[in-house]
Amino acid sequence: MTATNWRTLLKGKHQLSLRLFLLLNAVSAGFSIVVPSANTQHLTVPIIMVLVISLSCLLWQFVNKKKLININAVSLIIGLLWAWHIYIKVSAMPIRDLNFLIIALLAILFIGSISFINNIQAFIASCLPVTAMILWLDQGDNWPRVLYSIVLPGIGITIQNIIQQRNDNFTRRLMDKLLEEKETLNDLSMLDPLTGLYNRRGFQNRLETVLALGSGTHFVLLLDIDHFKAYNDNYGHSMGDQALTHVSAAIRDAVRSRDIVTRYGGEEFMVLLTDVDTEQALQTAERIRQRVYDLKIPHLFNEDVATHVTTSIGLAVLEQQNIEEALRQADSALYRAKRQGRNSIFVSESLLPS
Numbered sequence: 047m048t049a050t051n052w053r054t055l056l057k058g059k060h061q062l063s064l065r066l067f068l069l070l071n072a073v074s075a076g077f078s079i080v081v082p083s084a085n086t087q088h089l090t091v092p093i094i095m096v097l098v099i100s101l102s103c104l105l106w107q108f109v110n111k112k113k114l115i116n117i118n119a120v121s122l123i124i125g126l127l128w129a130w131h132i133y134i135k136v137s138a139m140p141i142r143d144l145n146f147l148i149i150a151l152l153a154i155l156f157i158g159s160i161s162f163i164n165n166i167q168a169f170i171a172s173c174l175p176v177t178a179m180i181l182w183l184d185q186g187d188n189w190p191r192v193l194y195s196i197v198l199p200g201i202g203i204t205i206q207n208i209i210q211q212r213n214d215n216f217t218r219r220l221m222d223k224l225l226e227e228k229e230t231l232n233d234l235s236m237l238d239p240l241t242g243l244y245n246r247r248g249f250q251n252r253l254e255t256v257l258a259l260g261s262g263t264h265f266v267l268l269l270d271i272d273h274f275k276a277y278n279d280n281y282g283h284s285m286g287d288q289a290l291t292h293v294s295a296a297i298r299d300a301v302r303s304r305d306i307v308t309r310y311g312g313e314e315f316m317v318l319l320t321d322v323d324t325e326q327a328l329q330t331a332e333r334i335r336q337r338v339y340d341l342k343i344p345h346l347f348n349e350d351v352a353t354h355v356t357t358s359i360g361l362a363v364l365e366q367q368n369i370e371e372a373l374r375q376a377d378s379a380l381y382r383a384k385r386q387g388r389n390s391i392f393v394s395e396s397l398l399p400s
């Protein structure tokens with residue numbers, strides 16, 4: 047999951063709150079029409095508009111699930127309509143009914159707080175018009191009761207919102223941490239633990255990026271340490287591991303950072319030389335061979351080759367993005383290098399002058 051996904055999730059959550067808000071308003075408007083709370087005019091233009099707008103938005107959301115409604119705008123419009131409705135009703139009353147005002151206020155605050163517990167802006171937009179209207183209609187006669195009815199849910203929802211924000215922040219931090227760990231694990235799964243070079247999976251991953259860029263000619267080098275079985279047998283496996291690590295570092299140092307060095311098998315390495323010509327590829331292969339040779343890792347059992355660790359190298363060009371074919375050709379060149387005495391570089395037949 048990315049930060050964008052997280053924002054989309056939050057938006058989705060807010061849209062769900064809006065649906066609840068619309069539903070509660072539609073029910074409340076319908077109920078007020080059928081069972082009016084004060085014995086005055088109950089079928090007003092604004093209450094019909096609340097009913098129609100709530101139902102239309104709900105229906106629109108149901109049909110266009112992916113499209114988002116501006117929550118603050120809708121809450122404000124419905125809030126204003128409720129304020130207008132209350133004004134009409136109170137204006138038609140012979141005596142101002144405080145109970146009606148309190149009930150209306152509590153109903154609006156109830157709907158706002160239950161729907162927008164996570165969205166304080168929408169809560170304010172939906173409740174502010176009615177609150178202002180009731181304060182104005184009451185003209186301060188019963189201000190302690192009116193104020194109490196406003197302040198208590200106001201404080202409640204503010205505290206709830208702070209708690210929710212903290213929970214959201216905690217979840218987001220947790221998610222970021224998990225993403226980081228996932229990335230690290232993903233990177234590790236692409237590296238060979240002994241040498242730190244790419245493994246086959248890592249190579250495949252990098253190769254796809256290189257091929258996608260699609261510029262220049264690339265060459266494949268296959269390298270194999272000579273008589274490494276004899277090295278292991280005589281110096282031990284742990285010395286063998288050390289030799290592998292040193293050889294890996296020498297190969298890495300001999301190429302550019304954009305070339306891909308891979309531990310291809312036990313004591314076999316593969317290098318993808320990107321965007322080079324044949325001459326440069328040959329020079330790099332020679333540089334690698336020489337660097338390994340210059341390590342002078344003692345290997346008295348390197349038969350007739352040398353008294354220290356050496357490598358044999360097969361080189362082939364990568365044509366038409368066919369890595370399998372390039373590897374096959376590099377492998378056959380490597381085989382010839384081994385047969386012809388080792389510690390040498392052989393190129394694939396396609397690179398030989400005809």
Ligand SMILES: Nc1nc2c(ncn2[C@@H]2O[C@H](COP(=O)(O)OP(=O)(O)OP(=O)(O)O)[C@@H](O)[C@H]2O)c(=O)[nH]1
Binds near residue numbers: 290
């Ligand atoms: N120490 C160590 N040895 C390994 C590792 N992976 C493979 N090997 C050894 O590498 C040796 C490869 O031997 P062979 O494939 O017979 O080839 P070679 O002796 O190098 O002979 P040529 O390739 O013909 O020169 C085996 O003895 C493997 O056990 C490793 O991770 N650590």
